[in-house]
Amino acid sequence: MKHNLTIAVASGKGGTGKTTIAANLAYSIGYNVRLLDCDVEEPNSHIFLKPEIVSREKIGVPVPEIDESKCNYCGECGRICVFSAIVPLKDSIITFPELCHGCGGCSLVCPEKAIKEIDRETGVLEIGWSDKIEFVQGRLNIGEAMSPPLIRAVKKHVKKDGITIIDAPPGTSCPVIESVKDSDYVVLVTEPTPFGLNDLKLAVGMVRELGIPFGVVVNRATIGDRCMDSYCLKENIKILLKIPDKRKIAEAYSRGELAVNAFPEYKYIFEELFSLISGEILEETEYKL
């Protein structure tokens, strides 16, 4: 088994159970494992793992600050900026930090070296422990539009020796890509409904474009979910696990309880899931060799 493993848990549709799977998986592995909550807009895994936070770090993005005593309003910075974040006028210059992507172009191009980059706070990075599980989460400031820089900061904490479980945000756009990229495996969590299937197809497209091996967990599975089964069969996608649609599971979740704690049989189910995933990764690696 690989010593260094990163498993991302993602989904197209929100609310399918990513956090449930990620938190329970991390908990069942139990040691030499780190959970990164990259759903920085609405981080929830802390509700289930209940970590003790030992450090908090403010995370920012670099934005331009102009020394107007050096600026001659040549306009070069405005010409390079595609985001309209820096606007040189005839004899004044203004910036729109909320539009800035932190590319560094303006300060590089300024012939008078009048621009330096300062940090604009976008969120908080929190590190802690839950039993023997290492825990890292990002929490985006309210009103902040851009999450990828904060997600990048969380991703810096991928374990170099051990297992990392990533709780990704829902969807398939750039915050999800940022969370999921460079992982060894992606678990796509879905539910057997028309919305679930529709969004799963989008998520499958995403992981295929990223070129990362993946499998599916069907949450709230019912006996009649033929659409999901036939789609996965047709696409040659492995269904790793089906969690039944049971009210008691929903109730435990609503109380912030881990399934592996509330129901002893789930400890084995999630250990099995981890074995299955590790096996899939091994197979994929051997196949590539």
Place this chain on the structure above:
Amino acid sequence: MKIAVTSQGDTINSPVDPRFGRAAKIFVIETDSGETRVVNNMQNVNLTQGAGIQAAENVSHLGVQYVITGHCGPKAFRTLKSAGIKVVVGAKGTIAEALEDLKTGKLTSSDNPDVEGHWI
């Protein structure tokens, strides 16, 4: 006094374009001499981001004291203000009518943008 008016057409009888950032054209008039010119704003219409800011930046090079338009969002407003240009919103009808409204005081310059930002 030089005034810029967002315009849908090329003449002083053209209707005012209610949007600032994505207005098709900018009609410029020097009220003392009566000289006019029309500046194309089309390059901003399809901008992915910051149309209002870019339009404001373009206008700032025209040497105008006033901009008359229908609506102006916060980023464009701030850019115009930084360039020392007064912003007049709520203009309706033709450019000629808007200029008359400014003259008679029916329209005055604003201290604030009148619409929300679009996140564009």
Place this chain on the structure above:
Amino acid sequence: MKELVVISGKGGTGKTSIVASFAALAEKKVIADCDVDAADLHLILGSKIQKKNEFAGGKLAVINPDLCTGCGICTELCRFDAVSPVNGKTGIPGVSINRLMCEGCGVCANFCPVNAIELKEKVSGEWYISESRYGPMVHARLGIAEDNSGKLVSLVRLNAKNIAENRKYDLVIIDGSPGIGCPVIASVTGASLVLAVTEPTLSGLHDLKRVISLAEHFNIRLVVCINKYDINTDMSRQIEEYCLTKKLKVVGKIPYDTIVTKAQIAGASVVEYAGKPVTFSIKKMWREIFYIIG
């Protein structure tokens, strides 16, 4: 003209199902599906596309391998891990630009000493004007791994408003996306009313609080709906008490019912099923919202 935006913070609380029901109940309105990342509303409302438009969300750096000398300046300058060195076909080093990571900032193109990189407009999605079963609908599809969802959301919203104005309708109903970031902000700024749909779980309450903070930050009126409230009546009560402390109205408490999924599978909105408690609750909530929005 009024804009009602339905958001949730946490995904999966039932926003889209509720918007579909509102579409069936409301008259003279335009529907806007602003969940551009994972749009589902058309699955229930149906959509006969009348007009399709491309969405240019940004730029993409494209390398010309014939000009590249492998100097590596672009790799050094790229802040987004989008540029990496590769070995060219004839052993000459070059670079590859990862389209998923490229933010289109143009720094690489600007500083390439041999002009081997071009910054090109990219099509990052599409938006549509459609006729649904319940009237005009504007919706969109953002391409995989694309960003600038805020701009696409704004486009959908703007076009929905235009259609409403043209048809002399008073209302736009917007289905928002999960989270509190860019696409959600673009959906709610300037809206007449936000409906936050939550569920009676700890996660639901946690995320509702952040949504409420967001509405406060942008000074927008907000009301709350507790969906599937009977899954955990203690949690529901906690949510109600929290809303009370924040002086926020709970306009609906919708019971859990498997008919919601059955309706989805049938491609119907829940309120088309008469005589069910869930239908009654949604109708009652709609009347409440209609009154508040004015």
